[in-house]
Amino acid sequence: MNTETPTAAGSGRSSYIRKGPGPFWERLALPDAGERVMHIGKAMVLLRHEDCMAVLRDPRFTQWNFAQVERNPAIDRRFVERRRQAFLSMEGVDHQRLRRLAMVALSPQVVDRHRPRMRALMDDLIDAVLPAGRMEAVGELLERYPLPVICGVLGVPPADIPFFSQTALDWTRWMYGGPAAVPAALAAHEAMDDYMSRLVAGRTQIDGDDVISGLLRAESEGDRLSREEVIHTAASLIVPGLETTFSSLGSGLYLFAQHPEQWERLAADPALLPGAVEEILRFAPVGPTLERIANDDVEVNGLAVPRDTQVVVALAAVNRDPTLFPDPHRFDITRRPQRLHMTFGGGRHTCLGLHLARAELQEALGCLRRRLTRLALDGETTWSIPLGFQGPRRMPMRFAAR
Numbered sequence: 001m002n003t004e005t006p007t008a009a010g011s012g013r014s015s016y017i018r019k020g021p022g023p024f025w026e027r028l029a030l031p032d033a034g035e036r037v038m039h040i041g042k043a044m045v046l047l048r049h050e051d052c053m054a055v056l057r058d059p060r061f062t063q064w065n066f067a068q069v070e071r072n073p074a075i076d077r078r079f080v081e082r083r084r085q086a087f088l089s090m091e092g093v094d095h096q097r098l099r100r101l102a103m104v105a106l107s108p109q110v111v112d113r114h115r116p117r118m119r120a121l122m123d124d125l126i127d128a129v130l131p132a133g134r135m136e137a138v139g140e141l142l143e144r145y146p147l148p149v150i151c152g153v154l155g156v157p158p159a160d161i162p163f164f165s166q167t168a169l170d171w172t173r174w175m176y177g178g179p180a181a182v183p184a185a186l187a188a189h190e191a192m193d194d195y196m197s198r199l200v201a202g203r204t205q206i207d208g209d210d211v212i213s214g215l216l217r218a219e220s221e222g223d224r225l226s227r228e229e230v231i232h233t234a235a236s237l238i239v240p241g242l243e244t245t246f247s248s249l250g251s252g253l254y255l256f257a258q259h260p261e262q263w264e265r266l267a268a269d270p271a272l273l274p275g276a277v278e279e280i281l282r283f284a285p286v287g288p289t290l291e292r293i294a295n296d297d298v299e300v301n302g303l304a305v306p307r308d309t310q311v312v313v314a315l316a317a318v319n320r321d322p323t324l325f326p327d328p329h330r331f332d333i334t335r336r337p338q339r340l341h342m343t344f345g346g347g348r349h350t351c352l353g354l355h356l357a358r359a360e361l362q363e364a365l366g367c368l369r370r371r372l373t374r375l376a377l378d379g380e381t382t383w384s385i386p387l388g389f390q391g392p393r394r395m396p397m398r399f400a401a402r
């Protein structure tokens, strides 16, 4: 995610998730107990919480896939320059400053004001599938949810939402499609920047709850964001919350179809919702790895990492570490772990949208558990390719109205 994704098209990533049928979490190359590092090709795959966090905090490690783009002379320099303005490729004080200001605009208090609209959106989507008693859950329900949410949070007029569907797809293609996908990705970045600069220019009232107003207010309160920074920040917030959010929800529904007793417990007790969301995120992390490159010879807690090594932070393995999560392969929404999962990353680039993501997942699941019962898989589920975000891409389900 450059901003948009925690994933990367590196060799370490693709060998870490095997191709094949069934949910992705059953195809991950999880380590033997006590193992600290795996070597996959030339990549070092780090498996322990303390090593992963040390890498994510250390500025000598930067984004692997941005480094591949930057070092490839065949790639249009305009694209490289634009990507430098994206959160995940930024480093140092500029990055920290931008994060601080964006975090104010995406605080839990701001996000909470958008919860009623999230519920209304999910309820409308459920209304449309309810009479049939079956649905293709990804296409008919889950995929349609995050884009209107984030557009509302940013203050984008509803009529403009269709513009973002295609732009968001092209925006991320470079991460999986290599140099051939760069022209479409560059065009998507330019189209998004154009759109956002018109939206920002037209925003005369900046006292609203929307995030663009929040960013503009931050601009007028001393520590200023330039207009260009507001535009790039707003453009960077659309894409990272789309596939991540609907993939997590899809994996969650798949898990609940396999564990109907937990669905019924959740239905009976809404207080279990926050814990259920954390357990889905832990058990089925949409980005099972984060990839970094070592820009120097570095020692990580005594482990030598030579310059230019691809380092894979195997957060899915950390999420299944039995010393942190007892009986880790059990899906249990009542789990109260001592330590949080790593699905939102950690350190300098920790997910900026995590409050929003949590609220979206809680509100969507809250509506679904209130209205649907006897949730079951109803045909073959197909899953994303190893290089992308992980989750179901087609998932026929049946259910009864509660």
Ligand code: HEM
Residues within 6 Å of the ligand: 001, 002, 003, 004, 005, 006, 007, 087, 088, 089, 099, 106, 236, 237, 238, 240, 241, 242, 244, 245, 248, 286, 287, 290, 291, 343, 344, 345, 346, 348, 349, 350, 351, 352, 353, 354, 356, 357
């Ligand atoms: C279930 C949903 C989500 C998951 C699992 C997720 C996960 C992540 C992870 C792991 C990172 C760090 C990537 C790295 O260090 O390489 C990240 C970064 C980021 N995410 Fe999310 N994300 C989610 C939703 C969102 C949403 C809804 C937004 C939009 C507001 C968002 C905005 C961002 C941004 C801007 C960054 C870059 C932060 C930086 O580089 O400083 N994410 N996300």
